Amino acid sequence: xxxxxxxxxxxxxxxxxxxxxxxxxxxxxxxxxxxxxxxxxxxxxxxxxxxxxxxxxxxxxxxxxxxxxxxxxxxxxxxxxxxxxxxxxxxxxxxxxxxxxxxxxxxxxxxxxxxxxxxxxxxxxxxxxxxxxxxxxxxxxxxxxxxxxxxxxxxxxxxxxx
Amino acid sequence: xxxxxxxxxxxxxxxxxxxxxxxxxxxxxxxxxxxxxxxxxxxxxxxxxxxxxxxxxxxxxxxxxxxxxxxxxxxxxxxxxxxxxxxxxxxxxxxxxxxxxxxxxxxxxxxxxxxxxxxxxxxxxxxxxxxxxxxxxxxxxxxxxxxxxxxxxxxxxxxxxx
DNA sequence: CGCAAAATCATCCAAAAGAATGACGACAAC
DNA sequence: GTTGTCGTCATTCTTTTGGATGATTTTGCG
Numbered sequence: 001x002x003x004x005x006x007x008x009x010x011x012x013x014x015x016x017x018x019x020x021x022x023x024x025x026x027x028x029x030x031x032x033x034x035x036x037x038x039x040x041x042x043x044x045x046x047x048x049x050x051x052x053x054x055x056x057x058x059x060x061x062x063x064x065x066x067x068x069x070x071x072x073x074x075x076x077x078x079x080x081x082x083x084x085x086x087x088x089x090x091x092x093x094x095x096x097x098x099x100x101x102x103x104x105x106x107x108x109x110x111x112x113x114x115x116x117x118x119x120x121x122x123x124x125x126x127x128x129x130x131x132x133x134x135x136x137x138x139x140x141x142x143x144x145x146x147x148x149x150x151x152x153x154x155x156x157x158x159x160x161x162x
Numbered sequence: 163x164x165x166x167x168x169x170x171x172x173x174x175x176x177x178x179x180x181x182x183x184x185x186x187x188x189x190x191x192x193x194x195x196x197x198x199x200x201x202x203x204x205x206x207x208x209x210x211x212x213x214x215x216x217x218x219x220x221x222x223x224x225x226x227x228x229x230x231x232x233x234x235x236x237x238x239x240x241x242x243x244x245x246x247x248x249x250x251x252x253x254x255x256x257x258x259x260x261x262x263x264x265x266x267x268x269x270x271x272x273x274x275x276x277x278x279x280x281x282x283x284x285x286x287x288x289x290x291x292x293x294x295x296x297x298x299x300x301x302x303x304x305x306x307x308x309x310x311x312x313x314x315x316x317x318x319x320x321x322x323x324x
Numbered sequence: 325c326g327c328a329a330a331a332t333c334a335t336c337c338a339a340a341a342g343a344a345t346g347a348c349g350a351c352a353a354c
Numbered sequence: 355g356t357t358g359t360c361g362t363c364a365t366t367c368t369t370t371t372g373g374a375t376g377a378t379t380t381t382g383c384g
Binding site for chain 2: 112113114115116117145146147148149150151152153154
Binding site: 102103104105127128129130131134135147 | 329334
């Protein structure tokens with residue numbers, strides 16, 4: 001079964017299940033209320049209706065309150081980020097040639113460092129995932145890395161990528 | 163399904179679960195009120211009391227919901243300021259607190275960025291691999307990352323790690 | 325042209341990583 | 355003394371990654 005979509009299907013399944021459970025629970029709850037209502041021959045409906053109304057209203061009020069009360073402070077935090085202004089960055093050609101890393105491999109290395117998955121890289125470069133895997137395999141081989149995180153680390157210290 | 167979305171699945175799941183708990187709790191509350199009403203035969207003049215009770219309870223619930231649901235929404239204005247090129251590096255405490263990243267999680271983040279596998283990290287910290295996985299899962303959740311490479315990338319741009 | 329390097333894709337398999345969930349003890353805060 | 359956070363660990367499952375290997379197509383170059 002080929003996993004086609006990128007966003008986790010597992011999570012979506014869980015979300016759907018949660019909604020389902022929620023709905024069923026709600027239905028059962030209503031049913032129970034109904035039955036007890038009949039059992040005790042209570043006709044008066046105003047309590048549920050007004051209770052629910054009050055609940056909903058004050059829930060909304062509470063949510064609104066919570067939101068407005070707390071969203072005051074974290075608005076503007078100015079960070080001082082040492083932005084290096086004088087670095088267009090060029091990969092170390094010597095080291096590149098030394099490791100016999102091809103342009104395509106370097107390109108993929110960059111995308112790996114950007115945090116993309118093989119599938120995302122494949123989509124980005126319009127090639128198959130298998131191709132990306134062979135490229136990255138050879139890349140790891142040349143870099144002496146066993147994991148992509150290690151490859152990124154090594155490449156950074158070798159000034160192959162920013 | 164376009165493979166474009168990158169929003170955290172964790173948060174969505176939490177939101178669903180919160181809503182679920184919330185709904186069930188509300189229903190149970192009504193049920194309990196109903197039952198007690200029958201048991202003690204308190205019929206008259208109870209509407210104001212229970213209405214107030216429901217209002218107060220649901221207000222509190224709503225506030226809590228609003229707070230937990232909107233817990234971490236950064237919205238930071240980033241201002242780039244050229245800084246000294248040779249700094250000993252200190253992690254951005256503000257950002258760290260903002261994302262609610264614990265010291266242990268930061269430690270593991272650093273080891274991930276160093277290219278270590280979960281097993282190696284576990285051996286390095288004398289904990290089980292499962293613990294490392296738990297930490298990194300929560301870390302990814304807080305960082306909004308789905309892969310460790312992405313976590314590293316995000317952490318670097320947020321100045322959490324060198 | 326013909327060759328070699330680079331790029332492409334596949335398949336099978338193993339290992340690592342990640343997701344979801346539940347649990348427990350320590351410890352600080354209220 | 356309850357509450358909340360943190361750190362710890364486990365289990366089950368799915369997904370991703372990596373290894374090994376072979377094959378086909380481009381492409382640049384002498």
